[in-house]
Amino acid sequence: xxxTVHEQAxxxxxxxxxxxxxxxxxxxxxxxxxxxxxxxxxxxxxxGGAFVIPYLVALLTAGIPFLFLDYALGHRSRGSAPLAFARxxxxxxxxxxxxxxxxxxxxxxxxxxxxxxxxxxxFSFDEAWGDDPEGFLFGDFLQAGDPGVDAxxxxxxxxxxxxxxxxxxxxxxLGVQKGIGATSVVxxxxxxxxxxxxxxxxxxxxxxxxxxxxxxxxxxxALGDAAVxxxxxxxxxxxxxxxxxxxxxxxxxxxxxxxxxxxxxVVGFANSGFELLAGIGVFAAxxxxxxxNGVAVGEVATDGLGLAFIAxxxxxxxxxxxxxxxxxxxxxxxxxxxxxxxxxxxxxVSAVRDKFEMTRRNAALVVTIPSALLSLxxxxxxxxxxxxxxxxxxxxxFGILLVAVVSMLVLAWVVRAMPMLADHMNRNGSVRLGQWWxxxxxxxxxxxxxxxxxxxxxxxxxxxxxxYPGWMLGVFGWxxxxxxxxxxxxxxxxxxxxxxxxxxPDDRVVTEEGGQP
Amino acid sequence: xxxxxxxxxxxxxxxxxxxLALALLNLARSPDLPESSEVHRDL
Numbered sequence: 001x002x003x004t005v006h007e008q009a010x011x012x013x014x015x016x017x018x019x020x021x022x023x024x025x026x027x028x029x030x031x032x033x034x035x036x037x038x039x040x041x042x043x044x045x046x047x048g049g050a051f052v053i054p055y056l057v058a059l060l061t062a063g064i065p066f067l068f069l070d071y072a073l074g075h076r077s078r079g080s081a082p083l084a085f086a087r088x089x090x091x092x093x094x095x096x097x098x099x100x101x102x103x104x105x106x107x108x109x110x111x112x113x114x115x116x117x118x119x120x121x122x123f124s125f126d127e128a129w130g131d132d133p134e135g136f137l138f139g140d141f142l143q144a145g146d147p148g149v150d151a152x153x154x155x156x157x158x159x160x161x162x163x164x165x166x167x168x169x170x171x172x173x174l175g176v177q178k179g180i181g182a183t184s185v186v187x188x189x190x191x192x193x194x195x196x197x198x199x200x201x202x203x204x205x206x207x208x209x210x211x212x213x214x215x216x217x218x219x220x221x222a223l224g225d226a227a228v229x230x231x232x233x234x235x236x237x238x239x240x241x242x243x244x245x246x247x248x249x250x251x252x253x254x255x256x257x258x259x260x261x262x263x264x265x266v267v268g269f270a271n272s273g274f275e276l277l278a279g280i281g282v283f284a285a286x287x288x289x290x291x292x293n294g295v296a297v298g299e300v301a302t303d304g305l306g307l308a309f310i311a312x313x314x315x316x317x318x319x320x321x322x323x324x325x326x327x328x329x330x331x332x333x334x335x336x337x338x339x340x341x342x343x344x345x346x347x348x349v350s351a352v353r354d355k356f357e358m359t360r361r362n363a364a365l366v367v368t369i370p371s372a373l374l375s376l377x378x379x380x381x382x383x384x385x386x387x388x389x390x391x392x393x394x395x396x397x398f399g400i401l402l403v404a405v406v407s408m409l410v411l412a413w414v415v416r417a418m419p420m421l422a423d424h425m426n427r428n429g430s431v432r433l434g435q436w437w438x439x440x441x442x443x444x445x446x447x448x449x450x451x452x453x454x455x456x457x458x459x460x461x462x463x464x465x466x467x468y469p470g471w472m473l474g475v476f477g478w479x480x481x482x483x484x485x486x487x488x489x490x491x492x493x494x495x496x497x498x499x500x501x502x503x504x505p506d507d508r509v510v511t512e513e514g515g516q517p
Numbered sequence: 518x519x520x521x522x523x524x525x526x527x528x529x530x531x532x533x534x535x536x537l538a539l540a541l542l543n544l545a546r547s548p549d550l551p552e553s554s555e556v557h558r559d560l
Contacts, residue, residue, distance in 0.1 A: 019549045049525025056532060209518050216522035216529070255550040262547060265540035273537045276529055430543055 013078075013353070014176035014360065021181040022254045023263050026478065028339030029250065030271040031191070031306075033113060033393060036336060039235060039275040040282040041303030044215050046231045047222030054223065054232035055272075062445035063236040064268040068433060068439050069408070070242050071260045072421035076252030077504055080350035082247035082492065084252065085407075087504050089415040095407045096351065098488030099245035102399040103347040104414045106482055107371050109388045110341050112379035113305075115161035117333035118143075120309065124316055124326020133313035134208045137305075143382045145467050150383045151402055158380035158403070164338070165372035171342050172349055174362035175481055176253050180342055181489045191335040192274070198328040202284035211287020214297035215279055230455055238396060240271055241340070243404025245347040252350070261429035282307065285315050285325070292318045307391075308333060357497055386468065390476040397456045398481035404495040405449050412442035 027167040043051045082096030084385035119141070123129065129136035138144045143154045171179040204206055222228045241247060251260065283297070289311060290297040302311055312329055316322035345368060353363040378387055411417045418441055420431040464473055496502060518526075 019544075023544075049522060049529070052525060052529045052532070212526065213518045213522045216526040217519055218521060218525050244539050258550055259544065259547045262540070262544040266544050268535070269533060269537035269540045273533045280526075428547075430547060 003117045008095055013253070015255070015349075016250075017177050019254065019258050019263060019352045021177065021185060022250065022258070023266055024188045025180050025184040025339075025343070026247065026250055026263070026267045027274075028188050029246050029343035030267060030340075031188070031274045031336050032239075032340035033243070033249075033333060034239050035271065035275045036195075036278045036282070036333060037304055037307045039239065040215065040229055040279040041301060041307065042235045043279055044283070044301055046228040047219045047225075048214070050220050050222050051217035051218040051228070051232065052225070056231045056238065058229075058232040058236040058448070059268060059272055061440055062233055062243070062448050063240050063272075065437055065440040066237070066242045066404070066445055067240055067247060067264045067268055067406070068261055068425060068437065069411070069418075069421065070247035071251040071264055072425050073411075074248035074503050075256075075258075075260050076421060076424040077256060078252050078256075080354045081347060082246045082250065082351050083354040083501070084248050086492075086496075086502055088411070088417050090502065092097065092297075092407075092410060092415060094489040095403065095410065095490075095494035096245065096248075097487055097491040098403050099243075099248075099407075100348050100351045100491070101484035101487040102244050102395060102403060103246070103344040104367075104371060105395055105399065107341060107344045107348070107381060108375045109391050110337065110344065111164050111372075111375050112157070112384060112388055113162055114334055114337035114341060115157060115164050115379075116309065117330045117337060118160045118164065119156065120313070121327055121330035121334060123313075124323050124330060126468050127313070127317050127322065127326075129313045129317070131317070134310045136313075137309045138385070142385050145382050147386045147472060148383055149387070149472075150222065150381060151377075154380055154382060154384070155309050157378065157384065161376055162372075164341075165368070167338065168342055168345055169368045169372070172368050173361050175360045176346075180346060183342060184339055187335045187339050191332055191339075194328050194335070195274075195277060195281060195332045198332065199281035199284065201321070201325055201328070203280050205284065205288035207287040207289075207291025208284035209287065210291060211283040211285065211297055212280065214287065214301065215283040226451075227455075229448075230452045234401075234452045236272075237401065237449060237452070239275060239405070240268065241343065242398045243407070245351075246343045249350045250343070254497060257428045259428055259430045261431035261433065263375050265431060280480050285319075286311065288319060289315050291358060305385075310467060332381065348492060354501070355491075355494065355496065386472065388470060388475050390465065390472060391480050394460075394473075394477035394481050395484070397453065397460070398478070399484050401449060401453050401456070402481070403485075405453055407448055408441060408446045408449075412446070419444055430479065 016025065043055070048055075073084045073088060077087040079087055080096070081099045082093050085096040086093035141156060143152070171183050173179065174182070237243070254260070287297055288299050289300045293300070300311060312326070316326040319325055348367045349363045352358060352367055353360065378384060407483065418438050422437055425433050464470065465477065
């Protein structure tokens with residue numbers, strides 16, 4: 001059996017050993033911190049039970065169609081984000097590098113939150129925060145001063161952060177199947193079991209019913225509010241990990257004749273299904289907290305860092321068998337976070353490997369070590385929490401969302417690639433992508449996401465985010481968003497070592513000479 | 518919990534978890550193709 005040049009190329013890139021592994025890795029990427037700490041509050045704030053309707057509409061008209069688009073790009077082109085764009089239309093390579101730069105930036109701060117959650121898993125045993133979780137978080141743990149930049153190291157953050165990066169480095173060196181695939185196959189089932197246990201425990205707490213009542217009581221008037229629809233599209237978009245290279249990269253590692261649309265439906269519904277589970281668990285626990293403090297659920301409902309590192313510690317201190325809740329909750333954050341972190345880093349590793357033809361080990365080292373050092377410098381210091389909050393806010397909106405809208409519009413209206421991508425997906429897909437899909441990814445999804453983006457742009461221009469100093473917002477907010485764009489288009493100017501890398505490997509050759517029957 | 522809240526919770530569960538179950542059934546209809554061992558060496 002002779003091996004072709006293309007087979008050798010695929011052997012070098014690596015692949016998932018089966019569709020099951022790919023689906024678990026894609027779920028691992030999609031299910032992240034946002035599912036646990038963002039969705040419940042977004043749903044509560046935007047109509048409660050009535051939010052189900054805009055949420056489903058957004059999932060079916062933008063989320064899953066966009067997921068199919070990413071899969072089509074990566075699966076057809078068999079390349080990392082820059083290579084997939086370059087193989088679709090040479091001039092669009094910069095969009096791929098823009099996505100790569102965004103992933104690099106996200107990895108640097110996302111790791112810090114996982115490190116905090118890792119530390120809090122252990123704090124849960126002795127309730128280290130005492131009776132003042134907020135004071136403990138900002139004072140004792142993060143040692144945060146006033147907003148600004150300060151290089152004073154906080155050892156309590158430095159050590160777990162270093163551990164997170166060592167774990168990521170090991171996974172990246174092990175590669176697509178033995179690293180990412182193997183991690184997902186273990187972590188995702190463990191995550192689901194741990195979180196389900198947390199939900200069951202929370203449901204038996206006094207006040208849980210009031211919490212669920214607050215989450216699910218529908219406010220039908222909310223359906224007439226454009227902001228609620230924008231929140232639904234935003235939540236679906238951010239939650240699915242679409243539009244910034246991850247799903248392109250993962251799809252490029254999947255067998256050529258895999259049913260990608262069928263796989264995408266599983267990933268999309270698994271991600272949303274987990275969000276619902278998280279909503280139930282979080283609001284049952286918040287209901288207990290409200291009851292214990294004699295206040296309404298609305299008084300304690302919150303999201304993000306406040307939910308994880310202030311509300312949950314309070315719940316853990318007040319609930320019977322609180323340590324168990326703590327270990328399950330923070331452990332779930334760590335597991336959900338790690339599988340997402342390795343997916344964003346893989347976008348960078350894969351792109352560097354494709355462009356510079358590096359070995360897996362070298363690319364993993366070249367990408368992970370600088371990311372880890374930057375992460376340690378910025379986020380194990382006393383000013384880490386402010387920088388993190390700003391970068392996260394701006395990169396999500398003016399990085400991820402912006403690149404997603406721009407690349408969708410370019411693919412649909414400049415390259416006019418959508419019919420070709422639909423054809424590719426239809427060759428082996430169980431869900432046929434017809435006219436409806438072309439309309440959704442060319443018009444509906446970009447229009448909805450552009451609307452969300454413009455709203456965000458207006459809000460952030462009119463009002464300084466969280467009242468941070470202008471220079472900090474300029475550097476770590478707007479500056480970071482501009483930097484990823486510039487870096488992206490500069491990287492695209494670098495030459496490919498072998499021009500033939502820009503043509504898609506011909507799968508007929510592989511099929512005839514050495515592929516699966 | 519109010520009846521209205523219970524109904525909406527059940528609706529969300531049926532649609533999202535039911536959707537996941539249907540998606541899994543649909544995917545199970547086609548065989549899970551393994552990659553040839555040649556391809557996942559990942560050098």
